[in-house]
Amino acid sequence: MTYVLNLPLADIDELTEELDGPFMQIEGACSSSFRDGKGLIHVGRAAARKQTRARILLKVNQGESGPGWGDGFTAQSLEVGVCTIANVRQRFVEGGVESALERRKQVRPSKLRKLDGAREARLVAIGCSKAPEGRARWTMRMLADP
DSSP states (O other): OOOOBOOOHHHHHHHHHHHHTTTOOOSOTTOHHHHTTTTOOSOSSSOHHHHHHHHHHHHHBOSTTSOOOOHHHHHHHHTOOHHHHHHHHHHHHHHHHHHHHSOOOOSSOSSOOSSOHHHHHHHHHHHHSOOOTTOSSOOHHHHHOO
């Protein structure tokens, strides 16, 4: 499904701030240099991924202030995949500018914890205690045995 974007000026202002960062100001969201893409800059403190997503939204904008580029041309000019363009469009439509620019939060951690809090506390207590008789220190194997 292709989403047609018609960005309001408030969203365009927010995107320009993301691209500019604190180093550079654009004279206004309606300036002609911004509309034709020459106002996009390569400095600032925003992450490269965030800047690319902002550029995608600005280029595919089909409102009066946007060039309305197609997905293929946008993907080629910004050196991203067509699926990336579609995903950014979808995230913008479903969640707004912030959702389109930011990374998604993980639903669950990458690695599940092997020990719960009580078992971890017990392991730390054993590890910090005096080593068994005949040993200089605890080994991993000794800690693994109950």
